[in-house]
Amino acid sequence: MAKLLFAIFGNPVSHSKSPLMHNLAFKGLGVDGCYGRYHLEEGRQLRETFFQLGLKGANITVPHKEHAYAACDVLDGFAQKVGAVNTIVEREGKLYGYNTDAPGFLKAISAFDAQKVLFLGAGGTARATAAILKEAGYEVTILNRSAGRLESFEKEGFAVATFEAFDPQHYDLIINMTSAGLEDDTLPAPKEILEAVIPSAKACVDVIYGKETPFLKLSRRYGKPTKDGSDMLLYQGIIAFEYFTDRHFGFEEIEHHMKKAFTL
Numbered sequence: 001m002a003k004l005l006f007a008i009f010g011n012p013v014s015h016s017k018s019p020l021m022h023n024l025a026f027k028g029l030g031v032d033g034c035y036g037r038y039h040l041e042e043g044r045q046l047r048e049t050f051f052q053l054g055l056k057g058a059n060i061t062v063p064h065k066e067h068a069y070a071a072c073d074v075l076d077g078f079a080q081k082v083g084a085v086n087t088i089v090e091r092e093g094k095l096y097g098y099n100t101d102a103p104g105f106l107k108a109i110s111a112f113d114a115q116k117v118l119f120l121g122a123g124g125t126a127r128a129t130a131a132i133l134k135e136a137g138y139e140v141t142i143l144n145r146s147a148g149r150l151e152s153f154e155k156e157g158f159a160v161a162t163f164e165a166f167d168p169q170h171y172d173l174i175i176n177m178t179s180a181g182l183e184d185d186t187l188p189a190p191k192e193i194l195e196a197v198i199p200s201a202k203a204c205v206d207v208i209y210g211k212e213t214p215f216l217k218l219s220r221r222y223g224k225p226t227k228d229g230s231d232m233l234l235y236q237g238i239i240a241f242e243y244f245t246d247r248h249f250g251f252e253e254i255e256h257h258m259k260k261a262f263t264l
């Protein structure tokens with residue numbers, strides 16, 4: 001059997017840890033697979049590029065998750081619901097689409113004893129994770145700097161607010177779902193708002209990984225436990241690997257090899 005080929009599509013994509021994570025798991029578990037990265041400028045070319053490269057599967061990162069959704073022949077129920085795909089598997093010439101970001105995030109925060117959650121940001125990542133948290137019984141409030149993206153959250157029954165209209169309450173977890181702090185030193189919301197909610201929170205979480213963002217630094221100054229996006233990244237990768245290998249390996253087995261990517 002020919003070597004199985006996989007890739008991550010994104011723009012930018014050079015920073016991605018996914019090739020290292022998946023190649024470590026292929027090697028450790030004795031799977032004849034190889035995982036690379038592909039800088040894709042035009043999301044509409046995703047499907048054609050996937051087949052040209054002869055891939056068995058792929059992950060998709062910013063800004064192509066909606067294009068990945070459109071590129072699939074078959075969508076699993078959750079990907080269908082949230083309109084974003086970050087994992088594609090080819091089976092008999094058809095592309096099957098999944099969203100593993102959201103279950104990865106759900107697992108990452110399950111370490112905390114939490115019920116009420118405040119999301120800072122209302123982008124694609126917030127959309128998928130808010131839906132799965134709601135299904136799991138969390139109470140999620142969405143706070144965003146502008147009103148536009150809040151409309152659809154409100155229609156789905158979430159409590160929403162812009163910075164101007166926000167009435168701070170107690171939240172168990174405060175989560176940065178924006179890219180504020182990724183390539184700059186900005187906070188995801190005005191400092192006065194953060195200082196009104198962080199002190200009573202049990203913990204603060206960021207989806208950005210590999211650095212301590214200004215948001216996490218501020219949270220730590222209040223003595224709060226913090227968590228960056230590394231576990232989310234690891235867990236979404238493990239769940240994607242389960243799909244890539246048709247659930248041939250268990251979660252912990254994959255984790256054992258894949259997590260080495262975070263210590264190399």
Ligand code: NDP
Nearest residue numbers: 121122123124125145146177178179180188207229232233
């Ligand atoms: P974006 O990064 O495009 O962010 C969109 C949302 O964030 C919008 O609500 C936007 O507000 C708000 N926003 C963006 N910048 C700022 C800012 N400087 N201040 C305040 N609000 C801001 O969304 P994505 O959902 O694509 O990604 C969010 C983050 O999640 C990224 O940093 C990404 O790297 C990370 N991520 C991490 C993963 C992991 O495995 N750890 C997996 C997937 C994503 P507005 O509506 O007003 O424009």
